[in-house]
Amino acid sequence: MIKFIAVDELLAIRNEVLREGKLAPDECIFPSDSLPGAFHLGYYAGDELACIASFHPQGYGEFTGAGYQLRGMATVEAYRGKGYGNQLLNFAIVYLRGQKANYLWCNARKKALQFYLNMGFEVISAEFEVPDIGPHYVLYVKIR
Numbered sequence: 001m002i003k004f005i006a007v008d009e010l011l012a013i014r015n016e017v018l019r020e021g022k023l024a025p026d027e028c029i030f031p032s033d034s035l036p037g038a039f040h041l042g043y044y045a046g047d048e049l050a051c052i053a054s055f056h057p058q059g060y061g062e063f064t065g066a067g068y069q070l071r072g073m074a075t076v077e078a079y080r081g082k083g084y085g086n087q088l089l090n091f092a093i094v095y096l097r098g099q100k101a102n103y104l105w106c107n108a109r110k111k112a113l114q115f116y117l118n119m120g121f122e123v124i125s126a127e128f129e130v131p132d133i134g135p136h137y138v139l140y141v142k143i144r
């Protein structure tokens with residue numbers, strides 16, 4: 001089941017999956033987490049939070065219309081490959097269409113590229129390096 005969740009509910013997974021468990025929970029907070037219009041989604045497998053993603057209004061480059069940035073997309077290792085990430089992102093895209101958003105973009109890790117391409121995202125940048133994390137691309141998907 002997919003739910004809107006609070007930031008404190010997702011910090012443990014953000015840390016475990018995206019920061020190798022190296023940080024304190026508070027250090028996993030993004031400044032964008034509490035921007036007006038920001039929201040956070042969680043996919044629950046039974047009572048367990050299995051997959052998370054965060055969204056906030058943010059345009060990218062020359063694109064016109066209302067843009068949102070996706071951050072912190074993560075599925076707990078034991079729950080990967082079950083389609084939870086795909087369902088969570090599809091839910092977000094339908095919700096954002098209702099919010100009159102025009103597009104969604106993210107800085108995606110190269111190793112997760114296929115996941116986003118499967119969802120209909122397109123690569124819109126050259127490969128770039130995020131220090132301590134690795135190669136990334138900017139990805140974009142049109143919403144309306």
Ligand SMILES: CC(C)(COP(=O)(O)OP(=O)(O)OC[C@H]1O[C@@H](n2cnc3c(N)ncnc32)[C@H](O)[C@@H]1OP(=O)(O)O)[C@@H](O)C(=O)NCCC(=O)NCCS
Pocket residue numbers: 017018051073074075076079080081082083084085086087107108109111112114115116118
């Ligand atoms: C990237 C990530 C979020 C994907 O989450 P997920 O819940 O495993 O995603 P899905 O299960 O929807 O899709 C993953 C793969 O399983 C496949 N899949 C989808 N539904 C499936 C199902 N029912 N059964 C088996 N496999 C399935 C997808 O085709 C996809 O294949 P791919 O390897 O070609 O991409 C997850 O792998 C993750 O957290 N990785 C580590 C952190 C990370 O890199 N995050 C992204 C930062 S940009």
